[in-house]
Amino acid sequence: xxxxxxxxxxxxxxxxxxxxxxxxxxxxxxxxxxxxxxxxxxxxxxxxxxxxxxxxxxxxxxxxxxxxxxxxxxxxxxxxxxxxxxxxxxxxxxxxxxxxxxxxxxxx
Amino acid sequence: xxxxxxxxxxxxxxxxxxxxxxxxxxxxxxxxxxxxxxxxxxxxxxxxxxxxxxxxxxxxxxxxxxxxxxxxxxxxxxxxxxxxxxxxxxxxxxxxxxxxxxxxxxxxxxxxxxxxxxxxxx
Numbered sequence: 001x002x003x004x005x006x007x008x009x010x011x012x013x014x015x016x017x018x019x020x021x022x023x024x025x026x027x028x029x030x031x032x033x034x035x036x037x038x039x040x041x042x043x044x045x046x047x048x049x050x051x052x053x054x055x056x057x058x059x060x061x062x063x064x065x066x067x068x069x070x071x072x073x074x075x076x077x078x079x080x081x082x083x084x085x086x087x088x089x090x091x092x093x094x095x096x097x098x099x100x101x102x103x104x105x106x107x108x
Numbered sequence: 109x110x111x112x113x114x115x116x117x118x119x120x121x122x123x124x125x126x127x128x129x130x131x132x133x134x135x136x137x138x139x140x141x142x143x144x145x146x147x148x149x150x151x152x153x154x155x156x157x158x159x160x161x162x163x164x165x166x167x168x169x170x171x172x173x174x175x176x177x178x179x180x181x182x183x184x185x186x187x188x189x190x191x192x193x194x195x196x197x198x199x200x201x202x203x204x205x206x207x208x209x210x211x212x213x214x215x216x217x218x219x220x221x222x223x224x225x226x227x228x229x230x
Contacts, residue, residue, distance in 0.1 A: 002152070033216040035153075042203055042220040043153070049214035086153050090215050096169065097143060097155040097207070 004032075004087055004100035011106040012077045020072045020103045022087030030089040032070035034063060037084045037102075046085075047072055074105075082107040110135040112142075112204050112221035122230045125192040130204030130221050137185040138162040141207045143217065144178060144189045146200040154200075158207065159187060194228045201225050 004024040012018035022032050031050055035043035045054050047063040060075045070089075074081055087100040115129040132140060143158040157168040159178045166178040177190040187204060201223040209215035 029213065031214050035217070042223050043217075044220070045216055045218045048216035052214070054218065088153070088217065090210060094211050095167065097145075097158070097210075099145070099153040099155060102152040 002101045003091070003098050004089065006085075006087060006100035006103045008101065009104045009106065011108055012074070013108050014079060015076055017073065017075045018077055018105065020074075020085050020087075020105065021069055022071070022100050023069045024089070024098065024100075025068055026089045026091045026098055027065065027068050027070050029092050029094075031065055032063070032072075032087045032089050034061075034072045035086045035088065036081075037086060038082075043086060077105075077107055079107050081105065110140075110206060110219060112206065112219055114202075114204060114221040114224045117225040117227070119227045119229065120194050122195055122228055124194055125190060126194060126198075126226050127188055127190045128202050128204075128224045128226070130187045130189070132185045132187070132206075138182055141210055142180075142187045143205050143207045144187075145203045145205060145217075147203070147223075148197070148200040151200075153203075156189070156202075158210070161187070191226075194226075196228050196230065198226065199228045 033048035036046045037043040046057050046061045062073045064071050085103045111133050113131050138161045141160045144156040157178050159166040161180040175192045179188045203223050204221040205217035
């Protein structure tokens with residue numbers, strides 16, 4: 001089992017808001033980073049740190065953290081946001097990288 | 109802007125080894141921290157190991173400690189992953205990625221290589 005836990009599947013209606021969560025002990029010492037992966041493509045970074053969004057990522061992607069849980073929120077979800085979302089962080093000793101099992105987001 | 113370009117798909121026999129390359133363009137390669145991550149079919153991402161070329165000492169996930177080797181060639185700005193004693197469970201897409209903030213609270217991977225499919229058959 002993964003040291004970062006994500007719900008396997010989440011669904012959201014088009015235009016609505018969805019929150020994808022990631023839970024693990026390491027998140028008490030590291031912020032999560034979030035990656036979007038579409039079928040047949042490499043992951044791309046969509047959010048990281050306390051409040052950082054890479055260049056080119058829409059403002060509808062945001063993140064938050066509380067205790068051992070981090071969240072990625074998509075506000076006004078678009079059809080093109082349908083993808084697998086992975087969280088990652090350094091472990092508590094900063095010696096290993098951890099990944100969640102991934103959340104498959106379906107846009108209805 | 110840094111780009112990572114990986115070598116092409118490989119088909120290997122069980123028990124053999126595979127070597128995958130990841131060439132960087134743009135930026136100062138020697139101070140990059142590069143990590144390798146794999147994704148088996150229908151599964152999530154799995155961290156394998158990392159290296160900082162200027163230091164040259166790789167770190168490996170315990171699971172791969174005895175059969176993984178990560179090396180660099182600074183002349184060609186290339187990082188290599190070599191995995192030995194392959195089994196069907198090693199069939200996966202292998203990604204390299206540049207990592208930031210590995211010793212800080214804010215850490216991330218950017219960019220990622222395009223991925224290399226390694227298929228292991230018996």
